[in-house]
Amino acid sequence: RRVLVHGAGLLVDTVFAEVVRACAGHGGRVDRSAAGPSSAAAPEHGAAPPRPEGEPAAGPVDLVLALRGPHPLPPAVPPGAAAAPAGDDGPLGDEGFLSTRVDGVTVVLADAPAGLLYGLFHLVRLGEAAFTGDRPARAHRPALRRRMLDHWDNVAVHPDMGQVERGYAGGSIFWHDGGPNGDRDRLRAYGRLLAATGVNAISVNNVNVHATEARLLTDRLDDVADLADLLRPYGIRVHLSVTFAAPVVLGGLPTADPLDDRVRDWWDETTRRVYARIPDFGGYLVKADSEGQPGPATYGRDHADGANLLAGALARHGGVVHWRAFVYDHRRDWRDRSIDRARAAYDHFAPLDGRFADNVVLQVKYGPVDFQPREPVSPVIAAMPATRLAVELQVTQEYTGQQWHACYLAPLWSEVLDFRPWGPPERTVADVLAGVPGPEPRRDGDLVAVANVGDDRFWCGHPLAQANLYAFGRLAWDPYLDPAAVLDEWIDLTFPAPTVGDPALVRETLHAVLDDSWRTYERYTAPLGVGFMVDPDGHYGPGVDGYEYSRWGTYHYADRDGVGVDRTRATGTGFTGQYPPPWSQVYESPERCPDELLLFFHHVPYGHVLHSGVTVIQHIYDTHFAGVEQVGAMRDRWGRLAGVVDQGVHDRVAERLDEQLRCAIEWRDQINTYFFRKSGVPDARGRRIY
Numbered sequence: 030r031r032v033l034v035h036g037a038g039l040l041v042d043t044v045f046a047e048v049v050r051a052c053a054g055h056g057g058r059v060d061r062s063a064a065g066p067s068s069a070a071a072p073e074h075g076a077a078p079p080r081p082e083g084e085p086a087a088g089p090v091d092l093v094l095a096l097r098g099p100h101p102l103p104p105a106v107p108p109g110a111a112a113a114p115a116g117d118d119g120p121l122g123d124e125g126f127l128s129t130r131v132d133g134v135t136v137v138l139a140d141a142p143a144g145l146l147y148g149l150f151h152l153v154r155l156g157e158a159a160f161t162g163d164r165p166a167r168a169h170r171p172a173l174r175r176r177m178l179d180h181w182d183n184v185a186v187h188p189d190m191g192q193v194e195r196g197y198a199g200g201s202i203f204w205h206d207g208g209p210n211g212d213r214d215r216l217r218a219y220g221r222l223l224a225a226t227g228v229n230a231i232s233v234n235n236v237n238v239h240a241t242e243a244r245l246l247t248d249r250l251d252d253v254a255d256l257a258d259l260l261r262p263y264g265i266r267v268h269l270s271v272t273f274a275a276p277v278v279l280g281g282l283p284t285a286d287p288l289d290d291r292v293r294d295w296w297d298e299t300t301r302r303v304y305a306r307i308p309d310f311g312g313y314l315v316k317a318d319s320e321g322q323p324g325p326a327t328y329g330r331d332h333a334d335g336a337n338l339l340a341g342a343l344a345r346h347g348g349v350v351h352w353r354a355f356v357y358d359h360r361r362d363w364r365d366r367s368i369d370r371a372r373a374a375y376d377h378f379a380p381l382d383g384r385f386a387d388n389v390v391l392q393v394k395y396g397p398v399d400f401q402p403r404e405p406v407s408p409v410i411a412a413m414p415a416t417r418l419a420v421e422l423q424v425t426q427e428y429t430g431q432q433w434h435a436c437y438l439a440p441l442w443s444e445v446l447d448f449r450p451w452g453p454p455e456r457t458v459a460d461v462l463a464g465v466p467g468p469e470p471r472r473d474g475d476l477v478a479v480a481n482v483g484d485d486r487f488w489c490g491h492p493l494a495q496a497n498l499y500a501f502g503r504l505a506w507d508p509y510l511d512p513a514a515v516l517d518e519w520i521d522l523t524f525p526a527p528t529v530g531d532p533a534l535v536r537e538t539l540h541a542v543l544d545d546s547w548r549t550y551e552r553y554t555a556p557l558g559v560g561f562m563v564d565p566d567g568h569y570g571p572g573v574d575g576y577e578y579s580r581w582g583t584y585h586y587a588d589r590d591g592v593g594v595d596r597t598r599a600t601g602t603g604f605t606g607q608y609p610p611p612w613s614q615v616y617e618s619p620e621r622c623p624d625e626l627l628l629f630f631h632h633v634p635y636g637h638v639l640h641s642g643v644t645v646i647q648h649i650y651d652t653h654f655a656g657v658e659q660v661g662a663m664r665d666r667w668g669r670l671a672g673v674v675d676q677g678v679h680d681r682v683a684e685r686l687d688e689q690l691r692c693a694i695e696w697r698d699q700i701n702t703y704f705f706r707k708s709g710v711p712d713a714r715g716r717r718i719y
């Protein structure tokens with residue numbers, strides 16, 4: 030094929046290098062026109078030298094990737110290909126692109142270099158289809174401006190959490206034993222991989238900022254600048270987790286009080302130095318006054334005072350502060366039933382709505398407690414119309430099987446994104462983040478996720494966990510996508526169609542293994558939204574009473590009569606009152622509450638009959654037996670791909686499915702036995718319970 034890349038800029042250089050690489054060995058020819066001076070900074074891909082500016086490529090061309098702008102479009106763009114799509118002549122923006130195919134030429138046009146890069150990856154997704162027939166012009170723009178991954182990576186190995194906190198894919202891709210991870214090719218490949226999913230921002234160190242990591246902001250800034258240089262060609266901006274105590278621990282000041290002038294000056298000057306070194310630095314990520322991290326409360330100040338301090342220092346450079354809403358009392362007394370951890374984020378932040386600076390993004394976990402496989406959507410999202418929000422997902426599978434269990438999380442995330450915080454027909458969470466205006470003007474927001482990548486050979490430990498990374502990026506680009514369609518994309522990009530036997534085998538098998546895997550995981554773990562019956566040490570495997578009498582505030586309250594947390598206004602913690610109608614009423618009522626959340630909101634007798642028609646106790650037994658059977662079926666299905674997919678991938682997944690089955694059986698037996706002993710109610714179907 031013949032390809033023409035037209036335009037100047039670092040990211041256009043990347044596009045050119047990518048196309049050269051794709052064509053290498055296939056007899057294709059790639060030309061470059063209108064290249065500007067920035068191509069000196071092209072990534073090291075061994076690209077062919079660009080053609081002189083303005084010189085058209087000779088002969089017919091199959092694909093043109095062209096930047097509109099100061100230079101005229103090259104003649105290779107067929108007449109009509111540059112016309113706006115019917116009904117959509119709005120600007121393409123910094124990252125959008127227009128794709129079409131006219132007169133046998135596939136054309137991608139963009140107004141900014143990043144758009145061309147995303148346009149290229151769009152073609153890669155289309156594959157051969159991008160070069161057949163005519164394709165009507167279509168404009169593509171990301172629904173969300175910032176699509177961000179947070180790495181919980183420590184620079185130095187932490188005695189409890191290791192190199193990566195809650196990391197299940199080996200060591201850190203960024204850091205190794207106190208210093209940078211020297212594998213620069215791997216880092217470039219990571220940038221490329223992320224750009225292909227649509228991710229455009231990354232935070233490179235843990236939100237729990239320890240002493241070594243704190244210094245990334247000052248005397249170890251060069252390490253951050255190096256990462257920024259490696260990721261910049263792929264349109265990814267680097268952010269840093271900072272400690273709120275930095276003026277004390279790094280600056281030697283006696284205080285970090287956000288209203289103290291010395292503290293403000295310190296942040297201003299420190300931030301100025303960061304931007305002098307990294308001009309496109311993204312901003313700061315802060316976990317403050319939470320789980321032992323320092324924050325403004327020490328000085329009697331609130332979260333708005335704290336966030337606005339950093340926002341002020343960043344604003345003049347175009348940076349943002351992601352301030353996490355994951356704040357609660359982690360030293361509570363388990364005997365005090367009046368404190369409810371689910372209430373905490375709303376109680377802390379809702380009263381502050383309207384006080385945050387415009388470049389503060391309040392980063393809210395999708396559920397009110399902590400990344401459980403099933404939680405209601407956080408009430409904070411509806412409560413803060415005057416605040417820019419990010420919804421935080423957990424791609425790393427801390428509570429969903431730790432990349433030993435196959436658990437495709439996109440259906441969970443889609444449920445969150447499709448949730449309507451004010452009830453139908455009002456806006457969805459996706460609408461809120463995309464900036465769709467409501468009764469009050471709404472600010473657009475971000476989608477953020479805790480990353481699942483490490484230095485593992487398969488990136489994510491479990492090769493199938495890559496589907497979660499891919500789906501996160503795609504849903505952040507377009508939160509209205511269907512999870513099954515996203516999975517199709519990932520399968521086609523990841524596994525070549527088998528050359529012998531049934532060409533649909535790989536696709537069908539992966540759907541059979543992954544489509545329902547999140548619900549399967551839910552079936553064999555904590556029932557009906559009660560959460561946290563997990564081993565408290567590592568959060569892997571069952572721990573039926575592991576958290577029941579601890580300080581963390583995550584209880585199920587099972588006794589001989591019933592189970593669940595009463596969060597009603599009538600008799601419980603009042604958490605249901607944090608939702609606007611209709612959800613405040615729906616969740617308040619055990620009759621109206623959706624089955625899957627019943628024990629999150631209500632303490633009910635074991636004989637309580639669900640909407641499904643079975644009792645709570647029978648539901649527990651049935652789902653736990655079914656969950657194990659489903660994992661067995663997943664394992665058998667995967668077995669049929671032996672010899673069809675790469676042997677190394679097959680072995681790794683097979684090993685993990687064996688472990689998933691072992692662990693699911695352990696969950697089933699412990700949960701069923703626990704509830705049988707508590708309730709004394711036998712299984713109606715007479716299955717063996719220990």
Ligand code: BDP
Pocket residue numbers: 194195236237316320355399400427
């Ligand atoms: C919890 C994790 C803990 C994190 C915390 C957070 O167990 O390691 O530090 O979330 O989000 O789920 O800050």
